[in-house]
Amino acid sequence: MTTQSLESLLQQAGGPVSLLRAHKYDRADARPEYQPQQIIPVIPQEFSLWERETRSWREGVSLFDQTHHMSGVFLEGPDAQQLLSDIAINDFSTSRPGVARQIVCVNDAGHLIGDGIVFHLDEQRFSAYGAGFVQNWIMFHAQTSGYDVEAVYDTKAPVYPNGYAHTRPDCRYQIQGPLAGALIEKLNGGPLGDVRFFHMTEMTIGGQRVRALRHGMAGAPGLEVWGPYEHRDAIRDAIIEAGREFGLELVGGMAYLIGAVESGWYQAVVPAVYTGDAMRAYREWLPGNLGEGMIRLSGSQAHDRIEDYYRTPFDLDYGKLIRFDHEFIGRDALLSRRDEPALQKVTLQWNTEDAASLFAEMLTPGGRDVRFLHLPVMCDKMDKHYDTLMLGARDVGNSAYTAYTANERSILSIALVDESVQIGDEVVIGWGEAGGGYGDRLVPRTDIAEIRAIVSPAPYARVAREDYRR
Structure with a gap:
């Protein structure tokens, strides 16, 4: 089946509001990872009880499997850092290997496209993970704007994996909660050292060398670790075994996003890509079976103009991230x-x-x-x-x-x-x-x-x- 562009879908639907208000569950062109509209594929909805799993990051220690549900982009080349700086409200010119930072992107009118996390892996190598809107925006500029970069898309896992072979470069796990520090120290065979927030380090888990990001969720301290996808079971099993001493709880899909609401994380607004002449080239480039063409606008607030659903970084408290000292x-x-x-x-x-x-x-x-x-x-x-x-x-x-x-x-x-x-x-x-x-x-x-x-x-x-x- 030929994949339509987002622009083609918008014209077929008669405009953005009609497209986004419509259901998508029977879209024949939908990629496996976008049908139906769930965002937590593959992992079980519960490992024990979702309410018990919820309490674990407040009272003990939790393990989140983040291997499957986020889209990613690997960006490498002499212009990789410049590309990120040119499209982000925050300045990446001072970024250095071993540090991660949030990336927030807007359209030419200053309305939010999306946000995500960028990991500065090596001198000219970055990865960006999140809901997919920023990842698609990065890919567009990497392929069309003349930067000396190579961009590789890391597609999230499908909702229905049977019959659809899918691998990823890395597995990704997050350890959170007041007992996370003790578990991490046990896994590491000693103190990890003073790792600053959103800084990276390395450790060995299950005999595999992994990279780790000092992170947090719902106010709880923790670490996000990632390593070779083919060794995901060994890494996960080692964390589970070491975690028995601390009452480690595995968190399933039902409880996963509760922590986001507790933390005050606004999952996403309607990405500001559906209107404007300046965005037309992007809409014509963007496949309609990615997230921008598959999301649904829901709720009781009804506007005729999609622009009334757009927001700015200031609305989501991202104003403090803006650096006006770069273009x-x-x-x-x-x-x-x-x-x-x-x-x-x-x-x-x-x-x-x-x-x-x-x-x-x-x-x-x-x-x-x-x-x-x-x-x-x-x-x-x-x-x-x-x-x-x-x-x-x-x-x-x-x-x-x-x-x-x-x-x-x-x-x-x-x-x-x-x-x-x-x-x-x-x-x-x-x-x-x-x-x-x-x-x-x-x-x-x-x-x-x-x-x-x-x-x-x-x-x-x-x-x-x-x-x-x-």
Whole structure:
């Protein structure tokens, strides 16, 4: 089957909103890793119980298998560092081997395309991992902009792996929690030394030499390790065996993203690639069966213009990463916006009675046609989620990714709100689905349930705000 470009799909659907509001589950051209819309393929949904796994990174130590679900790009050559610096709001000119940093990219108008993590592996060699939007943007510039680089795409694992051979350069595991340090020291046969946050080191696990990144999640200290894919079982088994002493819990797909909500990580906004003449060449280059053509825009917030779903780095608290001392795509637009009011990222703690009422609706035959609440997470798909959010009679932003956390015994949502909203305010989430789409790919709308919620800090977890983020 011939793969259509994203631009071709947009024209076929009659525009970005129609394309993104449509369901994608029967797209014949979908690559195996994008059908259906799950983002945690291959690994089990639970190893023990998801609530028990959730508590482990707060109370003990957790092992996350990150080998499968993220897309990656390996970038190598004399111009690799310059390419990254030219497309990122943060300056890579000072990057050096052994250090990782976040990469944030915007379009020419200053709207977010996406973010990810870049690992500076060797002098002219980098890898970038994340949801795929930034990885595709890097590949485009590596192939079309005249840089002296070689770019190799590392495709994430398929949702349905049977009959689809798939290997990756590396396996990748993350060890997190208050007992992570003790486990890491045991694996290493002694202290690892003083490794600064987002700096890399090396160690031996299961007889295999691996690289490691000082990292953290949900406020818990930890390490991300990666090594040869063909030795993934030996590395994983060695971590599990050493972890028995510390009550190590393996974390499955159901619990995986709970930590992201606790940490205040806004998974992603709609990538700003669907409009604008400056982005047309990219849309014509980009295969429509990658993430940009497969995601679904969901939630009760309905706009006619896709631009109304775009956000800037300032809205997601990435303004502190911008370095205006170098030229990059979108620099002038962000420079003109830096004094404008921006949204702020907060956590919404759901009202217990309203949450219980939503479950009552779900259990009432002939009740209202509400959108059901999935536990523990509503962010386990490729959906970009936008629910209405009201403070009194005022529209104050949008609610997004939602999860139940056993650590807080609360349902939490990440939200972007305007500057008038204060911590402690009570807002109302419009919980539901606006519906939409095109042709026979229509998604039906639902009734809208009103959920009261208290505006709280992001990150919500105290340890994440006061220790990890410090």
